[in-house]
Amino acid sequence: xxxxxxAPELAVVEIHGLxxxxxxxxxxxATGAVxxxxxxxxxxxxxxxxxxxxDVEILNFALTLEYLETNFYKHKARAVGLSGEAKKLAxxxxxxxxxxxxALTKAITAAGGTPVKAPxxxxxxxxxxxxxxxxxxxxxxxxxxYNGAGPSLTNPQYLVAAGSIVQVEARHAAAIALLVNESPTxxxxxxxxxxxxxxxxxxxxxxxx
Amino acid sequence: MNGPSTADPDGPASGAVHELVRxxxxxxxxxxxxxxxxxxxxxxxxxxxxxxxxxxxxxxxxKSPAAASTGSSSTGNGAGGDLAIVNYALTLEYLEAEFYDKxxxSGLFSGSIVSTLKEFRSQxxxxxxxxxxxxxxxxxxxxxPTGKFPLHSAKQVAQLAATVENLGAAAYxxxxxxxxxxxxxxxALAIHTVEARHAAVLNTVTGLTPTPNGAFGSxxxxxxxxxxxxxxxx
Numbered sequence: 001x002x003x004x005x006x007a008p009e010l011a012v013v014e015i016h017g018l019x020x021x022x023x024x025x026x027x028x029x030a031t032g033a034v035x036x037x038x039x040x041x042x043x044x045x046x047x048x049x050x051x052x053x054x055d056v057e058i059l060n061f062a063l064t065l066e067y068l069e070t071n072f073y074k075h076k077a078r079a080v081g082l083s084g085e086a087k088k089l090a091x092x093x094x095x096x097x098x099x100x101x102x103a104l105t106k107a108i109t110a111a112g113g114t115p116v117k118a119p120x121x122x123x124x125x126x127x128x129x130x131x132x133x134x135x136x137x138x139x140x141x142x143x144x145x146y147n148g149a150g151p152s153l154t155n156p157q158y159l160v161a162a163g164s165i166v167q168v169e170a171r172h173a174a175a176i177a178l179l180v181n182e183s184p185t186x187x188x189x190x191x192x193x194x195x196x197x198x199x200x201x202x203x204x205x206x207x208x209x
Numbered sequence: 210m211n212g213p214s215t216a217d218p219d220g221p222a223s224g225a226v227h228e229l230v231r232x233x234x235x236x237x238x239x240x241x242x243x244x245x246x247x248x249x250x251x252x253x254x255x256x257x258x259x260x261x262x263x264x265x266x267x268x269x270x271x272k273s274p275a276a277a278s279t280g281s282s283s284t285g286n287g288a289g290g291d292l293a294i295v296n297y298a299l300t301l302e303y304l305e306a307e308f309y310d311k312x313x314x315s316g317l318f319s320g321s322i323v324s325t326l327k328e329f330r331s332q333x334x335x336x337x338x339x340x341x342x343x344x345x346x347x348x349x350x351x352x353x354p355t356g357k358f359p360l361h362s363a364k365q366v367a368q369l370a371a372t373v374e375n376l377g378a379a380a381y382x383x384x385x386x387x388x389x390x391x392x393x394x395x396x397a398l399a400i401h402t403v404e405a406r407h408a409a410v411l412n413t414v415t416g417l418t419p420t421p422n423g424a425f426g427s428x429x430x431x432x433x434x435x436x437x438x439x440x441x442x443x
Binding site for chain 1: 325329
């Protein structure tokens, strides 16, 4: 079920131009399994069917997540007040996320699309420990989101661009993991691609408008 | 699983690693040493065969993104091209798995970093297994190469590990735009980010930034990567 059915505020996260009906109608990715690919079966995601979301829609989905991270690392970090390694890392990550926003905005515009506007967010963390814990969740969700959506991109240039971004999100995730004594590889040897619904379930509640 | 914390060296070896010296001179000296060809040419090795099969060392392709340095030469359409890419990845993973095997047998490390290295070792072996299965489903899988890795001190080895992992991440990114099968692409993406995680951990452990290329990972072409790993192939 589309999470947007349950929480109206999540409607803003819907990919620009992608209607709710078409999203629900979309079936599971036809694996076809030319390979009988049992080795790779765990990695095939239902997120975006082969005939589904356009590249611009996918990039806008990514942009929404990058807005979330920029807001988190810039504003929430300042509000909470970080110190030491956490402060240093958050500052570095903040710069990166802003550059990701810029790059995605540029790409969407160049593709003739309209970049989504930055939503408003509410993160509900009040101290460094809570901030870092949420950072760990968000970076890992970001990795899953990009890896889940990547194969649906039709333009190889966007795929490489998305790949270059997700690589850094994974690095962020691992660096944060070290600070909070969590696993730098929470999915083990293969990062789990997330469906759009799974991403929205984690990130959606943080979006308030 | 607990990763290593820069604040808590558990033993003399991990302490030495953690007390990283961000010494550019020492690092360059190390990289120069690692880059020297010790021993015979790679030509006779499985890797040499692979390099030859990979085709041109042209560093640009129509698929490379405008901003980034290189895509990789595509070696063919459909399954043929994908098999070459999978075998390339498999070769790299064989080397990484063997590297970690040897690192752990070296006894150079102790403390919390050991469990991290064991975790990474296990994951690289998992990559080998998955990629070998995919390669087999497409055709002939690459033969396992024999690696050779200088293992002198905890610090040097940790730096070498960081180098290897960063290389692995760049290698996968360099192929992302070339893989035809969506399923294989999904698998490659799932592995790519894990290599990036490994790299970030090892970078941090050795006192480097977890993001040496800044906000965007840098892809490397197949030719560039194979050249870089040549010193580590017997």
